[in-house]
Amino acid sequence: xxLDKDNANPTILNPSDLPSRHRxxxxxxxxxxxxxxFHDLIPQYTYLSDPFEQPVSESDSDDxxxxxxxxxxxxxxxxxxxxxxxxxxxxxxxxxxxxxxxILPPTSPYSSISTxxxxxxxxxxxxxxxxxxxxxxxxxxxQALPPRFRIDVRIKKGTHSTDEAVNKQLGDKxxxxxxxxxxxxxxVLRKMLSTCE
Amino acid sequence: xxxxxEPLSSILRPLSTLSPxxxxxxxxxxxxxxxxxxxxxxxxxxxxxxxxxSFTLLHTITGGHKRSVRSVSWKxxxxxxxxxxxxxxxxxxxxxxxxERGVEEDFTRRRAGGDGYEDEEEDDDDxxxxxxxxxxxxxxxxxxxxxxxxxxxxxxxxxxxxxxEELEDDNFxxxxxxxxxxxxxxxxxxxxxxxxxxxxxxxxxxxLYKEDADDWVQVAQLNNHGMTVWWVEFEGSGMTKKNFCAxxxxxxxxxxxxxxxxxxxxxxxxxxxDDCTVRIWRREPREGAEKTSANTGIPSIIRSMAIDExxxxxxxxxxxxxxxxxxxxxxxxxxxxxxxxxxxxxxxxKERWKVQASNGVTAEDQDxxxxxxxxxxxxxxxxxxxxxxxxFEINHVCWAARSDKGxxxxxxxxxxxxxxxxxxxxxxxxxGSVIPET
Numbered sequence: 230x231x232l233d234k235d236n237a238n239p240t241i242l243n244p245s246d247l248p249s250r251h252r253x254x255x256x257x258x259x260x261x262x263x264x265x266x267f268h269d270l271i272p273q274y275t276y277l278s279d280p281f282e283q284p285v286s287e288s289d290s291d292d293x294x295x296x297x298x299x300x301x302x303x304x305x306x307x308x309x310x311x312x313x314x315x316x317x318x319x320x321x322x323x324x325x326x327x328x329x330x331x332i333l334p335p336t337s338p339y340s341s342i343s344t345x346x347x348x349x350x351x352x353x354x355x356x357x358x359x360x361x362x363x364x365x366x367x368x369x370x371x372q373a374l375p376p377r378f379r380i381d382v383r384i385k386k387g388t389h390s391t392d393e394a395v396n397k398q399l400g401d402k403x404x405x406x407x408x409x410x411x412x413x414x415x416x417v418l419r420k421m422l423s424t425c426e
Numbered sequence: 427x428x429x430x431x432e433p434l435s436s437i438l439r440p441l442s443t444l445s446p447x448x449x450x451x452x453x454x455x456x457x458x459x460x461x462x463x464x465x466x467x468x469x470x471x472x473x474x475x476x477x478x479x480s481f482t483l484l485h486t487i488t489g490g491h492k493r494s495v496r497s498v499s500w501k502x503x504x505x506x507x508x509x510x511x512x513x514x515x516x517x518x519x520x521x522x523x524x525x526e527r528g529v530e531e532d533f534t535r536r537r538a539g540g541d542g543y544e545d546e547e548e549d550d551d552d553x554x555x556x557x558x559x560x561x562x563x564x565x566x567x568x569x570x571x572x573x574x575x576x577x578x579x580x581x582x583x584x585x586x587x588x589x590x591e592e593l594e595d596d597n598f599x600x601x602x603x604x605x606x607x608x609x610x611x612x613x614x615x616x617x618x619x620x621x622x623x624x625x626x627x628x629x630x631x632x633x634l635y636k637e638d639a640d641d642w643v644q645v646a647q648l649n650n651h652g653m654t655v656w657w658v659e660f661e662g663s664g665m666t667k668k669n670f671c672a673x674x675x676x677x678x679x680x681x682x683x684x685x686x687x688x689x690x691x692x693x694x695x696x697x698x699x700d701d702c703t704v705r706i707w708r709r710e711p712r713e714g715a716e717k718t719s720a721n722t723g724i725p726s727i728i729r730s731m732a733i734d735e736x737x738x739x740x741x742x743x744x745x746x747x748x749x750x751x752x753x754x755x756x757x758x759x760x761x762x763x764x765x766x767x768x769x770x771x772x773x774x775x776k777e778r779w780k781v782q783a784s785n786g787v788t789a790e791d792q793d794x795x796x797x798x799x800x801x802x803x804x805x806x807x808x809x810x811x812x813x814x815x816x817x818f819e820i821n822h823v824c825w826a827a828r829s830d831k832g833x834x835x836x837x838x839x840x841x842x843x844x845x846x847x848x849x850x851x852x853x854x855x856x857x858g859s860v861i862p863e864t
Contacts, residue, residue: 339812339813340769340771341813342769376817376846379749379768400700401610401654402752402768403612406494406515407564410494
């Protein structure tokens with residue numbers, strides 16, 4: 230895949246300007262690969278530690294702690310993805326931005342399914358790689374988040390000439406699944422995600 | 427999210443879970459037309475066949491496809507053997523056969539929890555690869571045999587629908603390549619009585635096709651869905667004798683006329699979509715047509731003009747799904763509808779006569795189709811199950827004949843749901859209610 234550089238001189242943010250918690254990185258890597266709650270259920274994934282270790286002294290119910298993944302944590306997961314054209318991260322190119330990440334809680338007390346909505350801003354309006362970037366974000370979150378999260382990745386409205394078509398593709402589970410069986414595309418995605426660990 | 431005002435009258439009780447040895451996504455399940463078997467299409471490139479009597483894994487079909495198996499369909503009306511078609515993301519369809527003459531002994535001989543490996547010891551016991559259908563340019567998304575077994579329809583991301591005819595065993599001829607859609611074709615389904623094919627697409631439309639003077643042509647296009655249409659399925663045959671219409675005592679004239687209309691229309695169509703709706707479509711009966719049978723005897727030059735069909739949207743089912751609906755299925759026994767999708771819920775809907783306001787509809791408004799102005803029937807949700815596959819998405823739901831020890835009569839059914847967790851769950855619909863705590 231020969232990548233034309235659509236945007237040779239993108240604006241680059243200084244790493245110290247990127248959003249963070251101003252404390253020890255929120256996303257702790259789990260050295261043991263264990264994932265607590267979901268580990269026994271679905272061993273083939275590597276999830277984030279879900280009941281995110283916070284002082285749970287008062288509460289011994291882990292039902293309440295499942296909402297502890299927040300927008301900053303999502304940001305940390307995807308901002309380190311490399312842009313497929315530039316040797317830079319999606320965070321420093323402002324392709325992903327903290328205010329464009331939304332976590333929607335379950336809509337019913339009987340449901341445990343939360344939705345993560347990420348709006349990505351391609352570096353220029355006709356960026357041909359918008360779909361690949363969106364796919365990278367979706368794959369990263371599907372691999373890193375527990376399966377109770379539904380992941381919606383969209384192109385931020387008005388920032389891309391064919392955003393509707395790209396959104397439709399990114400929202401199509403079957404197309405995404407088929408794309409992940411495509412060796413060439415997986416090679417590109419693997420390279421983008423190689424900077425995430 | 428508004429919940430039904432009246433308490434739900436039924437619940438879905440778990441009966442069994444069909445668990446594959448690997449838990450990669452399972453896409454779809456197909457109950458065998460006459461044996462107590464179900465075939466499942468898995469993303470690990472295999473097809474697994476389970477018993478619906480013992481709920482154990484009987485066969486694992488591997489080695490045929492290079493990518494996910496997306497769709498499976500049993501050929502109806504075959505005696506002495508089972509014929510299975512498989513459609514894959516590798517753009518090919520496979521045909522598999524298995525001798526079923528000794529099937530009865532098979533079920534009793536097998537150990538519970540058999541893992542399928544024992545099949546390799548006895549080759550003739552296995553599903554034999556018999557031929558491959560090549561032609562699509564990209565992933566096959568769905569395939570379906572016509573009720574007579576004469577035709578196999580396949581559809582693909584390449585935007586086309588192909589119709590294959592099996593001239594003799596393993597000799598398939600492409601008799602039509604239909605390229606009406608502007609996007610991936612997600613699903614194909616056949617009318618239960620006629621050679622009428624429906625397809626649903628990423629282009630948000632549903633199209634219907636018929637053979638007209640040796641050419642398959644589009645005869646209708648359904649546009650109301652606002653997003654990708656994921657699934658399309660026809661109602662069973664002769665349902666007015668089985669569903670809510672079966673009880674004919676005390677009907678008003680209007681209701682009697684509605685049943686007559688339904689019978690002239692023939693089986694209806696259900697579709698579901700990314701737009702979170704399930705829609706029911708009905709064919710307008712032809713002027714003067716006694717039955718909706720094929721236009722035999724009419725010269726083809728006239729037939730060409732008359733072949734278009736008029737399908738109207740009859741109903742939108744109560745909207746209680748919050749994300750894409752991937753699958754919808756009619757019960758052939760009761761006319762109930764099941765739906766499932768990304769939100770992990772299974773919903774069961776029932777159609778019933780709507781209680782009309784006494785001063786309401788006059789018998790004389792024949793100018794306006796009653797289905798548009800004041801529907802005589804309504805669909806209500808009778809069961810709603812959250813998290814049917816824990817937190818996972820449900821890719822497919824369908825009805826199957828009940829075959830385990832708990833079966834009480836021939837019409838007993840189970841519901842099969844197929845999920846991203848790789849499992850197929852078997853449910854029984856029972857009367858009873860769960861009062862939701864508020």
